Amino acid sequence: MTGARLDARVPQREIPSVYARVAWIYDAWAALTETRARRACVAKADVRDGETVLEVAVGTGLVFRELVVKNPSGRTEGVDLTEAMLSRARRKVEGLPGRHRLRVGDAHQLDFDDATFDLLVNNYMFDLLPERDFVPVLREMRRVLKPNGRLVLANLTVGQGRVERIYEAVYRISPALLGGCRGVALAPFVENAGFASVRTERVSQLGFPTEIVTARAT
Ligand SMILES: C[S@@+](CC[C@H](N)C(=O)[O-])C[C@H]1O[C@@H](n2cnc3c(N)ncnc32)[C@H](O)[C@@H]1O
Structure with a gap:
């Protein structure tokens, strides 16, 4: 199974220091290239007040805030590897x-x-992980979801456009400059990890393509 054209080039142990350096500018970059995808992701998450919700890799909380606002009577948990985010x-x-x-x-x-x-939401994290981690991490997500619980993932994905080719060229030279993110295609891994009803949708902004994957835990 091939889920990415490029390997993950920033080791996980370096992620907290890479993201501590970019935390101050992160929201501006994210607004430029990912606002549309985040909005679609929140819509697909379809939080019903009173639910138990987890966001993994919350970053600076752009989506986490929306989840909390929609869930005033529920419980909303968030985790991330980087304290600065x-x-x-x-x-x-x-x-x-x-x-x-x-x-x-x-x-x-x-x-x-x-x-x-x-519900478990996770955005722009698998694009940092080595491909060998995709299925183990997805199984871990499945473990904490209730049966039939909803999974919503968004990731930078692979494409053939000019912006993606330039992005990949920069990534080859300096992956840390791009926060270690490269395009991935996750759906087959989500199926492999034992999720059902796997659906994908593409959202593009300024030529940056995002894949949104939704699925149900079994
Ligand atoms: C590109 S940012 C995305 C942040 C946020 N989800 C968003 O969409 O704005 C990647 C985030 O993933 C976090 N991260 C990377 N590997 C992780 C891991 N194994 N577990 C939890 N968080 C991780 C980083 O610390 C960083 O905050």
Whole structure:
């Protein structure tokens, strides 16, 4: 199975220092290339107030804030590997009603019991992971979802356009400059990890293509 044209070139142990360096500019970059995809992702997540919701790799909390706002009577948890990103996310949800918590955590080993969540959201993280981690991390996500729980993923994906070719050329020279993100195609891995009803959609902004994958835990 091939899910990416390029290998992950920033080792996971370096992620916190790479993202600590870009945290201050992250929201501006994200607004330019990913606003449309994040909006689609929140719509697909379709949070129903009172649910138990987890976002993995919350970053600066752009989506986490939306999830919290839609879930004032529920519980919304968020984890990320990078404290510098989490501290920005905490500022975005300060004072919002509902039970919400943000803490350092690794997608490879989620610190939650089996079958805890109705919904798990994860954006622009698999594009940093080595391909060999895709299925183990997806299985870990499946473990913490309730049976029939919803999975919503968004990732930079592979394409043939001019912007993608330029992006890939920059990535080959300096992957850390791009936060280690390269295009991936996740759907076959989601199926392989035991999810059902796997659907994909592409959203493009300024030539940057995002793949949104939705699925159900079995
Ligand atoms: C490109 S940012 C995306 C942030 C956010 N999801 C968004 O869409 O704006 C990637 C984030 O993934 C986090 N990350 C990378 N590997 C991770 C892992 N194994 N577990 C949890 N978070 C991780 C990084 O710290 C960083 O905040």
